[in-house]
Amino acid sequence: MPVYDASYRPWEGKAKASRWAAVAIATTTVRRLWRLRSIKWLAVFCPLAACSISWLVLYFSYGEFWARVARQVGIQDVNVLHLINVRLFTWVQIPAVLLAAIVGGPLIAEDRRSHSLPLYFSRPITHLTYTLGKFLTIFAYLSLPILLPSIGMYMIDVSLSPAQGHWLEQFPSLLRAMACAGLLIAVLASVSLGASSLCTRNNYAIALVFTSMMVVWGGSEIVADVLDNSNAALAAPFTALTRISVELLDLPELLYPDALNRTSGMPDIRLAWMSVAAWTAIPLLVLIARVRKVEVVS
Amino acid sequence: MIATFDNVAKWYGDVIGLVDVTTEIGPGVTALLGPNGAGKSTFLKLLTGQLVPSTGSVSLFGKNPFRSSGVYRQVGFCPEQDAFYEDMTGRKFVHYLTRLHGYGAAEARRRSDEAIERVGMSENAHRRIRTYSKGMRQRIKLAQAISHDPQLVVLDEPLNGMDPIGRRKVIDLVKEMGAEGRSVLVSSHILHEVEAMTRELLLLYQGRVLAEGTVEEIRAYLNQYPHKIIVRAPRAREIAGHLLKLDGVSGVRIDNETLHIEAQNPDQLFDALPELVLQQGFDLDAVEASDVSLEAIFDYLVK
Numbered sequence: 001m002p003v004y005d006a007s008y009r010p011w012e013g014k015a016k017a018s019r020w021a022a023v024a025i026a027t028t029t030v031r032r033l034w035r036l037r038s039i040k041w042l043a044v045f046c047p048l049a050a051c052s053i054s055w056l057v058l059y060f061s062y063g064e065f066w067a068r069v070a071r072q073v074g075i076q077d078v079n080v081l082h083l084i085n086v087r088l089f090t091w092v093q094i095p096a097v098l099l100a101a102i103v104g105g106p107l108i109a110e111d112r113r114s115h116s117l118p119l120y121f122s123r124p125i126t127h128l129t130y131t132l133g134k135f136l137t138i139f140a141y142l143s144l145p146i147l148l149p150s151i152g153m154y155m156i157d158v159s160l161s162p163a164q165g166h167w168l169e170q171f172p173s174l175l176r177a178m179a180c181a182g183l184l185i186a187v188l189a190s191v192s193l194g195a196s197s198l199c200t201r202n203n204y205a206i207a208l209v210f211t212s213m214m215v216v217w218g219g220s221e222i223v224a225d226v227l228d229n230s231n232a233a234l235a236a237p238f239t240a241l242t243r244i245s246v247e248l249l250d251l252p253e254l255l256y257p258d259a260l261n262r263t264s265g266m267p268d269i270r271l272a273w274m275s276v277a278a279w280t281a282i283p284l285l286v287l288i289a290r291v292r293k294v295e296v297v298s
Numbered sequence: 299m300i301a302t303f304d305n306v307a308k309w310y311g312d313v314i315g316l317v318d319v320t321t322e323i324g325p326g327v328t329a330l331l332g333p334n335g336a337g338k339s340t341f342l343k344l345l346t347g348q349l350v351p352s353t354g355s356v357s358l359f360g361k362n363p364f365r366s367s368g369v370y371r372q373v374g375f376c377p378e379q380d381a382f383y384e385d386m387t388g389r390k391f392v393h394y395l396t397r398l399h400g401y402g403a404a405e406a407r408r409r410s411d412e413a414i415e416r417v418g419m420s421e422n423a424h425r426r427i428r429t430y431s432k433g434m435r436q437r438i439k440l441a442q443a444i445s446h447d448p449q450l451v452v453l454d455e456p457l458n459g460m461d462p463i464g465r466r467k468v469i470d471l472v473k474e475m476g477a478e479g480r481s482v483l484v485s486s487h488i489l490h491e492v493e494a495m496t497r498e499l500l501l502l503y504q505g506r507v508l509a510e511g512t513v514e515e516i517r518a519y520l521n522q523y524p525h526k527i528i529v530r531a532p533r534a535r536e537i538a539g540h541l542l543k544l545d546g547v548s549g550v551r552i553d554n555e556t557l558h559i560e561a562q563n564p565d566q567l568f569d570a571l572p573e574l575v576l577q578q579g580f581d582l583d584a585v586e587a588s589d590v591s592l593e594a595i596f597d598y599l600v601k
Contacts, residue, residue, distance in 0.1 A: 024397040032385060115381040119442070122346045122375035122452075123398045126367050 021125040025133025030140050033103055039141065042099045046092060046145030081157050081170055082249040085150055085177040089184060089245050092145050093238050096188055097213050099145060104138045104192025105205035108291065113200045127291050131193070138189040146184055150177040173249075180245040187237045187279045194283025197290035213237070230267040240275035243267050299324055300450050300481040301345055306354035308340050314505045315340035319354070321500060321507055323450070323483055327476035329492040330485040331596070332502035338485040339378065341502065342454050345483070346375050358450075371399060374443035378454035378485075380435055384428035388419055388438045391427060396445040406445075413445035414438075418467050432459030440468065450481045457491050469494050489596060501599060508599045516595055523589075523598050524548050524560035527567060530583040531555060540574055541567070555583075 033039050111117050120130055154174040158167040192209045199205040217236040224233035233239040247269050301323040308315035316337045323345075330338050343349040344356050347363030347370075356362070359369045382391060392410040393403075401409065414423045417437040422430070427438065436456060443451055453472070457465050472495050476482050486492050492499070499516065501508040509516045517525075531537055534557050538550045546563030561567045564587065574580055588594070 020400060021398045024394070028390075028394045028397075032383065035385065110383075114383065115377065115379040116383070118343075118346070118348050118375065118377050119381050119395060120398070121348060121367070122370055122373060123395065124367050124370045124400065125398055 021123070022129045022133040022136060025125075025130065026136035026140065029107065029134070029137040033137070033141070036102070039099070039102055042095060042102065043141050043144045046095045046099070079170075079173060079250070081153060081173045081177070082251055084153055085173075085180065086242075086245050086249050086251055088149055088153070089146075089180055090242060092149070093184070093241075096142060096145055096184065097210060099141060100138065100188035100192040101206045101209035103141045104134075104189060105196050105199075105207075105209050106202035107134045107137060107193060108196040108287070109199040109202050109205040112197075113202075127288070131287060131291055134193055135189055138192060139185055142185045142188055143181075147178065147181040150174065150181050153177075176248045180241070180248055183244060183276055184241055187241065187276060190280045190283040190287070191237075194286040197287045230265060231271050234267050234271045234275045237276060237279040239267070240272040240279070243269060243272035244276060247272075300359065301483075302357045303341075303344070304355045304357070306344060306351045306356055308337075308344060308349060308505075309352045315349075316344070316351075316502075317505045319505075319507050321510055323481055325476075325479055325481050326498060327472055327482040327484065327496035328498045328500055329496050330483055330500050330502065331487070331489070331492050332508075333487050335504075336487075336502040337505040338487070338502055339454060340505075342375075342452055342483070342485055346370075346373065346452055371446070372449040374446065374448035374451040376439045376443040376451070376453045376456055378458070381439070382427045382435065385426060387424055387426055388430065388434070388441075389414060389423035391438060392423075392442045392445055395442040399446040401446070409445045409447070410441070413441040416444065416471065417441045418464070433461050433464040436460055437464060437468070440471070444475070448480070450483070451475060453482065453484045455485055455487075457486065457488070465491070472496075501596065503599065509595075513595060516599075517589070520595065520598050524562050525564040525587060526589040526594075527559040527561060527564060528584070528586050528588050529557040529559060529571070530585075531557070532581055532583070536578070537574065537580055540578065541570070544570055558588075 111120070121127070151174065154170060154177070157170060161170075163169075191213060192205075195208040195212065196205045199208060213236075217238055220233045220235040220239065223235070224230055234243065243266075299322045303319045303321050306319045307317050314337075319337075319341070330341060332338050340349065344351055345358065345363065347358070347367075350364050356364075358366075359372055361369050363369060386394070389410065392414055393406050396406040396410045396413075397403065399406075411420075411423075414420055417440050419434065419437050419441060422434055423438075427435065430438065436459060440453070440456060443453065456468055456472075460468065469491070472482055472484060476496065484492070484495055493513075497512045497514070499513060500510045501516070509519070511519075529537065532555055534552050534555045538552055538557055541547050541550055541557070541559060544561075544566060546566035547559060547561045549560040551558040559567065568585075571582070571585065575582060589598075
């Protein structure tokens with residue numbers, strides 16, 4: 001019988017998966033990606049630009065400018081914050097897709113290419129934890145251009161308003177804006193992670209995310225024009241998200257000018273929700289199937 | 299037992315990975331030995347839950363490794379392939395992977411620093427992995443496998459690409475971990491490396507377990523092959539005449555002052571040699587068994 005060194009004691013705790021591993025994955029990946037100049041530029045410039053423009057508009061023509069815009073489209077009683085947020089979500093879509101593609105595209109593709117998956121899955125983490133960690137990473141980056149400006153604008157609005165209790169009055173608006181931002185982030189994160197799980201090269205994943213979103217967007221608009229049916233445009237997630245945003249922010253009239261050329265009028269809100277749900281769920285299912293693939297082929 | 303394989307088979311389509319493998323892995327260092335394509339990596343992937351057996355079952359600490367991610371708290375895995383984030387430093391890489399075991403940042407840092415020191419990479423841990431040599435990469439991979447103090451350490455070809463000093467360090471580390479009471483499963487196709495680490499073997503060939511046990515035990519099973527013994531002596535021809543009279547000796551070949559003896563029963567020969575020396579006054583320069591090496595046994599087994 002060998003005489004064993006008494007200094008080693010086997011681990012005797014419960015054999016459970018680590019709960020905080022997703023946070024560790026996210027924080028480390030966020031830090032790693034922050035070294036990339038393109039990500040820094042997009043993540044920092046987008047919210048700064050959005051916040052700066054919004055602040056200038058709010059500061060120099062508080063209420064008046066947006067009220068005028070609202071009157072032009074036939075809205076009499078307008079919530080400035082709602083109007084700005086709807087516009088923000090429209091402006092930020094293209095840079096956000098770019099950011100989602102650059103950040104999210106390589107997240108799983110890189111692990112597949114570098115054979116890192118066995119290193120993850122020979123640790124006490126589940127496939128769900130791994131996926132959640134990657135999701136949190138992309139959420140953190142997309143929050144900068146999408147979620148942060150909404151919060152920033154709420155704070156600017158509150159600080160500029162002379163009315164007492166304005167912050168409480170506008171709080172539901174903040175929640176609605178955050179809901180819209182959350183939907184946009186969820187769709188972008190799902191699409192980019194789903195595409196990433198299909199590729200083993202970072203550039204392919206980035207290209208797949210960006211082109212799939214853009215092609216569907218452009219294609220659905222063309223189809224909607226040809227068919228003269230606004231609902232066809234809802235195949236694109238951004239159109240659906242815009243439709244949901246104007247609904248959540250009580251500004252459905254805002255879409256009329258865009259839909260004037262189509263006699264079918266306003267796109268159906270239920271179809272918009274279905275489109276967003278599909279754009280979130282299908283890539284997620286692809287992602288889970290690829291990551292949970294019975295055999296970690298490396 | 300730490301791990302058990304019960305009638306495990308694994309196919310990749312029509313290609314056989316493993317066939318009908320039944321074995322147990324206990325404490326100490328066990329070498330998983332076999333030529334390229336023998337099924338070593340398949341064996342390790344099944345053990346670490348990266349593959350599901352086509353038939354049979356694998357048990358790791360009493361649980362199915364594919365279904366219970368919690369068991370990996372007690373497992374350290376060092377894959378054969380380079381699996382790195384090249385832009386990270388060695389220290390951050392080990393720290394990151396240690397954190398995935400549920401440790402806080404400070405505790406993970408302490409453990410990863412200890413592991414890095416143990417594999418002799420402290421001086422180079424601050425460098426980015428992309429600047430590492432093959433040997434350094436192997437050692438950092440080893441550090442991430444042991445940083446959480448696992449009970450089972452699985453090392454897939456850990457000595458590939460290492461320089462002799464690094465090789466020596468890793469061999470010593472493996473032996474040390476085995477002596478501490480951990481289970482260390484080391485796969486290799488290089489026999490002398492395996493011999494330097496352990497005598498406990500699991501030999502795979504074409505997806506089957508060819509033999510398991512110590513080198514000596516496996517050799518003892520191979521009685522159909524006469525044991526080869528080399529005797530070096532000045533009066534080789536005279537000694538040969540005496541040896542051929544022994545029942546257990548089936549043949550002797552003389553090469554100058556060297557006798558190549560084939561014996562069915564080597565113990566009888568080893569008993570008789572001292573008597574011959576004493577009675578006949580022979581001088582013997584050397585007596586050695588030439589086929590208890592791993593290489594010789596492996597050759598017998600795959601014939």
